[in-house]
Amino acid sequence: MSGVQDSSRPLVYGEHPDQVADLFLPAAEPGPRVPLVLFFHGGFWRAEHDRRHVAGFARALTAQTGCAVASVEYRRVGRGGGWPVTLSDTAEAADRLPDLAAQAAPGRVDPARVVYAGHSAGGHLALWAALRHRVPDGAPGRTDTPPAVLGVLALAPTADLEWADELGSGRGAVAAFLGGARAQVPDRYAAADPAALGAPAGRTVVVHGTLDEALPVAMARRYASRAGATLHELPGCGHFDVIDPDSAAAWPVVTEALRTFVGAAAA
Template sequence: MTWQDLVQQPMPAPGVRLAYGPDSLQFGELRVPEGKGPFPVVVLIHGGCWLSQYNYRYMNYASAALAKAGFATWNIEFRRVGNPGGGYPGTFLDVAQAVDHVRVLARQYPVKAKEVVLMGHSAGGHLALWAAGRSELPRSSALYTKKPLKVKGVVALAGIPDLTTYSTQKGSCNAAVEKLLGGLPTAMPHRYAEATPSPALALKTPVRMVQGGKDPIVPVSQAQNFVNHSSSRNNKAKVVLLPEAGHFDLVAPTSPVWPTIEQAVKELLVKRK
């Protein structure tokens, strides 16, 4: 499935649009399933090379499908490269604030702040992994936030955990890393260190690195190297390789691989008796 195939599908009915900050781009759409609740939450973080040209709307397909499957969904928008305040550190701080806002949502809607999974696609997969592991950041970091929301797991769909390697490779999205962090790794090593998902994340939090074998934008090695980083028995990260899938199949509920995506969420959120 291509980008054009995805966005030409009928757009689902919108969720409830709610602000998590004062900027016009600091908002999300909340969808709550039918029924009594309270419901576990999937926070969706869109991709698009961290650039302002791409917004949250294409994740509405996945958001609506997951809500139909019984999960509350919080599909977030945030400032990106090209927006005032976007890039480093604004993009990261927005995502952190939006994730932590689930606590506020739980006071007003039938959703569970202690039953949360982060699902990000492409550049959003990087941000989901980063947000889940940001408790490792020192107080001196420009990306530091107090008391990050603890999540049950991360589903990274064609995620990009290794920004240093990705920034030096050729591809349609790779050059955007330099724009996001204000330079290449040699010029901004501290920013790359802070913006790279914590290697310790998978020792504490279950991670599913879902990757299409025919993805022209994100190589399979990104998922494999992240999972293989730790040989510890406590490593809770797994690669879910979909050999025939491309980049956008992973966020299309009409694609043959969508049941695998839903299953990854269920593994992390649905309690077994």
């Protein structure tokens, strides 16, 4: 592993205290600028879960792959988030953070080589960020052109919001996030659900444990089949193994999946 340099201050992409990201950089060495991973943490979009619980993962991902990682915070349910704010924050982060990271680390981060990544609800946000050209006109975060992203690495993602709501995942987390079930707010599901929006920009890789206790691996299978994504199933792994650098089963799969996007520059 290479060393890691943590940014002294978070990157600020908006006016709210939660519109920030922690930047992790590989140890300074001469050479080409490195790719940037925008990583969205999970926690079923709820305020009690923030980016601090993935700091070790982000630091290890930087050390192992040589990529810069921006661990993104966003407004969450119970702290000013939910529909449409969480999605608007995601879009703002995707639009602004590559250039902010490049400015914070001159000559070290390549803002033109970006991967969206996330875990659980953050996996949903990463997928959605790469689908903004497919959301309906007038929906939050809508863009007319596909996002300029190398791809999406979705770790145990909430890839099908309607299905997750039917399962009651996260104690009704989807309904809390969107303001109701699909029958009550169909327009919101149409604008926010990756399963309804088609294939994201760039390549998509999904990593999901077969023993995931929060979201069934069947959800990942159906999503990958419909969206044309590559699925790596991890036998015997649960929901949090995919963000555990000490997991002998999951960690090599996660890091190698990232390398398929960024190539030898992050080797």
